[in-house]
Amino acid sequence: xxxxxxxxxxxxxxxxxxxxxxxxxxxxxxxxxxxxxxxxxxxxxxxxxxxxxxxxxxxxxxxxxxxxxxxxxxxxxxxxxxxxxxxxxxxxxxxxxxxxxxxxxxxxxxxxxxxxxxxxxxxxxx
Amino acid sequence: xxxxxxxxxxxxxxxxxxxxxxxxxxxxxxxxxxxxxxxxxxxxxxxxxxxxxxxxxxxxxxxxxxxxxxxxxxxxxxxxxxxxxxxxxxxxxxxxxxxxxxxxxxxxxxxxxxxxxxxxxxxxxxxxxxxxxxxxxxxxxxxxxxxxxxxxxxxxxxxxxxxxxxxxxxxxxxxxxxxxxxxxxxxxxxxxxxxxxxxxxxxxxxxxxxxxxxxxxxxxxxxxxxxxx
Numbered sequence: 001x002x003x004x005x006x007x008x009x010x011x012x013x014x015x016x017x018x019x020x021x022x023x024x025x026x027x028x029x030x031x032x033x034x035x036x037x038x039x040x041x042x043x044x045x046x047x048x049x050x051x052x053x054x055x056x057x058x059x060x061x062x063x064x065x066x067x068x069x070x071x072x073x074x075x076x077x078x079x080x081x082x083x084x085x086x087x088x089x090x091x092x093x094x095x096x097x098x099x100x101x102x103x104x105x106x107x108x109x110x111x112x113x114x115x116x117x118x119x120x121x122x123x124x125x126x
Numbered sequence: 127x128x129x130x131x132x133x134x135x136x137x138x139x140x141x142x143x144x145x146x147x148x149x150x151x152x153x154x155x156x157x158x159x160x161x162x163x164x165x166x167x168x169x170x171x172x173x174x175x176x177x178x179x180x181x182x183x184x185x186x187x188x189x190x191x192x193x194x195x196x197x198x199x200x201x202x203x204x205x206x207x208x209x210x211x212x213x214x215x216x217x218x219x220x221x222x223x224x225x226x227x228x229x230x231x232x233x234x235x236x237x238x239x240x241x242x243x244x245x246x247x248x249x250x251x252x253x254x255x256x257x258x259x260x261x262x263x264x265x266x267x268x269x270x271x272x273x274x275x276x277x278x279x280x281x282x283x284x285x286x287x288x289x290x291x292x293x294x295x296x297x298x299x300x301x302x303x304x305x306x307x308x309x310x311x312x313x314x315x316x317x318x319x320x321x322x323x324x325x326x327x328x329x330x331x332x333x334x335x336x337x338x339x340x341x342x343x344x345x346x347x348x349x350x351x352x353x354x355x
Contacts, residue, residue, distance in 0.1 A: 007344030010335050011315050041294045046315045047155065048294060050335060 003044055011046055015054035019063060020084050023074060030076040034064060127151050128173060128199075128271060128302060133182035135168055142168050144326035145182070150319070152270060152302040155293060159310055159349065160323030166306035167204075169323075170273045173304075174201045186271065197227045199271040202264035204279060206256050210249035214242055214259055221263050233266035236297070240288060254285025261289065265297055272298065274305040278313070290316060314345045322352050 005014050022028040035043065041051035055072060058064045062080045066072040075081065100110060128150040135143040142165045150156035158166050171177040173184055175191045189195050208217040214237070222228045237244055240258040251259065257277065264272060278286050292298060293316040307313070310320075314334065322330040329352050337343045 005315055007314055007346065008338055008342050010339040012335065013339075038296055038299070042291070045290065045294055047318060048299070049154065049318055050315070053335070 005046070011050045012053040012057060015040070015044065015046070015051065016057050016061070016063070019054075019058060019074075020088060023063070023081065024085050024088050028074050030074055030081060032074045033071045034074060036071060127185075127187065128304065129183075129185040129188075130169065130173065131183045131185070133169070133172060133184060134180045135165070135172060135177070136180050142326060143172075143179075146323070146326070146328055147182075148321045148328050148331050150271075150302050150304045153300050154318040155298070155303045155305065155316060156319045156321060157310065157313070157317040158304060158306045158321050158323060159308065160306075161308055161353070164323045165326060166323060167275050170201060170275055170304065170306065173273060174199065176201070197225065197267075198269055199273065200264045200267045200269045201273045202260055202275065202277065204276040206248060206260045208248050208259075208263070210247070212248050213245055214248070214262075215244040217248065217259065217263060218244065218266070221266070225267055227268040229266050229268045232268075232297070233262065236262040236266055239291075239295070239297070252285075254281045254288075257281050257285060258288065261292065265292065269301070271302040271304070274303065276306055276308075278307060278309065286312065293317075310345050310349065317345075320345055320348070322349060324352060 003014065003018050005011055019028065019034075028034070034040075037051045037055050038048060040046075040054075041048040044051070055064065059066065059072075062077060063075055063084065064072045065075055130146055130148050133143050133146045134141065146165070146169060148156075158169060160166050168177065172179050173186075173191075175184075175196075184190065186195055186198060191199070208220065212220070218230075218233050221233075222230065236242075240255075240262060242255060242258060242262065246255075248256065248259065261274070261277060264274070277289055281289070290313060293303070293313070305313075305317075310317075317334050319331070319333055320337075321328055330348065332348065334345050337345065337348055341348075
């Protein structure tokens with residue numbers, strides 16, 4: 001659980017983001033227990049109040065839930081999980097679109113290239 | 127809460143502190159930053175009433191420091207104050223004799239935390255391990271507030287990491303910590319609040335997370351603005 005935090009974004013949001021990625025990548029499963037706030041602060045080397053704030057934010061977003069006297073767990077709410085996946089996907093596509101826009105390529109040509117590269121990438125991993 | 131209110135301090139004719147005000151809350155890590163000679167250590171000494179102030183007031187949980195409140199707070203200087211021929215165990219015994227609030231259980235835990243050997247003599251320790259013993263002796267006291275003067279200064283990278291781990295551990299849970307430093311780089315994510323000192327005054331007091339969230343600035347960005355204008 002090592003995260004390279006940047007210095008200019010709020011650390012608590014970077015922690016939330018990390019959890020979202022772990023959920024989408026399937027590293028963290030629905031219903032899985034997550035470390036206590038103190039443990040997380042310790043492992044990620046962040047201020048404990050910041051870890052606390054990240055957990056509060058995740059609770060408010062419905063990403064995690066905490067039953068009394070139990071460790072917090074990743075939500076099992078499919079709608080929330082779907083939204084997280086969607087959020088990260090749209091964000092990544094937005095970034096991609098922003099960076100290729102300046103090259104001024106017709107969208108059809110771009111899509112063909114994306115398909116080709118995507119396939120090559122999947123093949124490489126397999 | 128520690129409240130430093132309009133504190134002025136002169137050494138001879140030279141005014142070192144020209145009306146310093148800031149607060150440090152329990153459960154938070156407050157970092158006093160300033161270039162060398164700006165008066166960081168003087169402020170810590172003033173909070174501990176180790177040096178008289180010329181003007182202003184310092185309150186700890188609403189009270190001035192006296193014989194009833196002095197065991198609420200400890201000061202960890204940047205150099206060890208124990209005699210060099212003492213072993214770590216002897217230094218711990220000395221602290222136990224001297225302070226009611228010495229917590230032996232926590233002291234033992236800190237030995238493990240810092241991987242120190244209590245039969246080692248102070249004089250035989252590396253600089254990094256000396257700093258750790260120094261921290262151990264202060265952190266093993268059951269106090270609400272801990273002041274640390276330059277805990278990272280002149281120490282190797284791995285010892286720095288060990289010391290930084292204190293700040294994310296339960297060892298400082300619910301305590302108010304004030305640390306001084308002139309180098310904030312590797313502790314930017316560990317601190318709650320920053321107090322920038324310049325020319326005997328507080329030029330800026332801010333929350334590190336808020337600077338990032340509201341202004342999109344790192345602590346170092348803010349420091350640049352203040353010190354390089």
